[in-house]
Amino acid sequence: MGGLQPPGVTRADTKKIFLFLKTALFCFLTASLVNAGEAWQSPDPDTSPAHFFPKLVDDLPHLFIGENIAPFAVGGLATALDWTLLDGQNALASDLQNWRTQSLFDSGNFYGEGWVEGGLALGGWGVGALIQDRRLQEFGRDAAEALVDATVTVTVLKYAVGRERPNGADNHSFPSGHTITAFCFAPVVTRYWGWEAGVPAYLFGVVTGLARVEGYHHYLSDVLAGATLGIVIGNAVVYAPKDVSISAGPGRVNLRLAFN
Numbered sequence: 001m002g003g004l005q006p007p008g009v010t011r012a013d014t015k016k017i018f019l020f021l022k023t024a025l026f027c028f029l030t031a032s033l034v035n036a037g038e039a040w041q042s043p044d045p046d047t048s049p050a051h052f053f054p055k056l057v058d059d060l061p062h063l064f065i066g067e068n069i070a071p072f073a074v075g076g077l078a079t080a081l082d083w084t085l086l087d088g089q090n091a092l093a094s095d096l097q098n099w100r101t102q103s104l105f106d107s108g109n110f111y112g113e114g115w116v117e118g119g120l121a122l123g124g125w126g127v128g129a130l131i132q133d134r135r136l137q138e139f140g141r142d143a144a145e146a147l148v149d150a151t152v153t154v155t156v157l158k159y160a161v162g163r164e165r166p167n168g169a170d171n172h173s174f175p176s177g178h179t180i181t182a183f184c185f186a187p188v189v190t191r192y193w194g195w196e197a198g199v200p201a202y203l204f205g206v207v208t209g210l211a212r213v214e215g216y217h218h219y220l221s222d223v224l225a226g227a228t229l230g231i232v233i234g235n236a237v238v239y240a241p242k243d244v245s246i247s248a249g250p251g252r253v254n255l256r257l258a259f260n
Contacts, residue, residue: 117185
């Protein structure tokens with residue numbers, strides 16, 4: 001069988017290609033199944049590549065929206081407690097290895113690789129443009145924006161914190177890049193395709209985080225931080241300001257809220 005593979009392509013490379021194709025097929029089938037509902041449209045409909053970075057800059061203040069207070073507070077507290085109290089023993093890693101679900105964790109490690117989500121994001125953006133599906137275009141653009149934000153954030157923090165990995169490979173343990181990549185994708189999926197697609201996206205993120213702990217690539221606190229930051233970034237990218245209008249007349253005051 002090895003002779004059937006192109007030169008320079010290993011069996012592991014072939015496996016990754018098939019995993020990516022299966023992941024892409026699953027995502028697009030899920031999106032098509034829930035596409036019958038009312039489509040959520042971004043408040044910024046410009047999906048041209050030239051508008052990508054201006055939108056990215058405009059969305060940065062959305063990191064501090066009210067929707068992000070709870071995940072940041074809970075995730076930050078959980079990260080701090082785990083780092084302080086549990087990471088020294090790192091018992092979760094050995095417990096996860098006893099689950100004997102290596103194929104599941106292999107899938108999680110694969111899903112958290114940036115090029116997987118990047119391919120899905122750019123693929124959705126490109127296919128949406130090709131078939132004139134604005135919802136798919138906007139989803140691809142926003143997913144790509146979340147990945148760019150996540151990549152910059154995790155790179156800066158890895159070098160700033162300089163935490164050694166549990167396996168001693170390097171000093172770039174905190175936070176988990178695979179986990180932030182997986183979780184920044186989930187809020188975008190949820191906003192565009194509903195909870196029918198969002199729940200699997202979050203579950204993929206959980207499996208990715210557990211896989212990083214099981215393989216001694218990260219401590220649990222690294223994963224919790226990555227998940228927290230990913231959710232915050234994803235929420236910021238798809239944030240839609242609430243429309244508020246107030247009208248007054250004789251004997252009455254009307255307040256109208258339109259939630260996008």
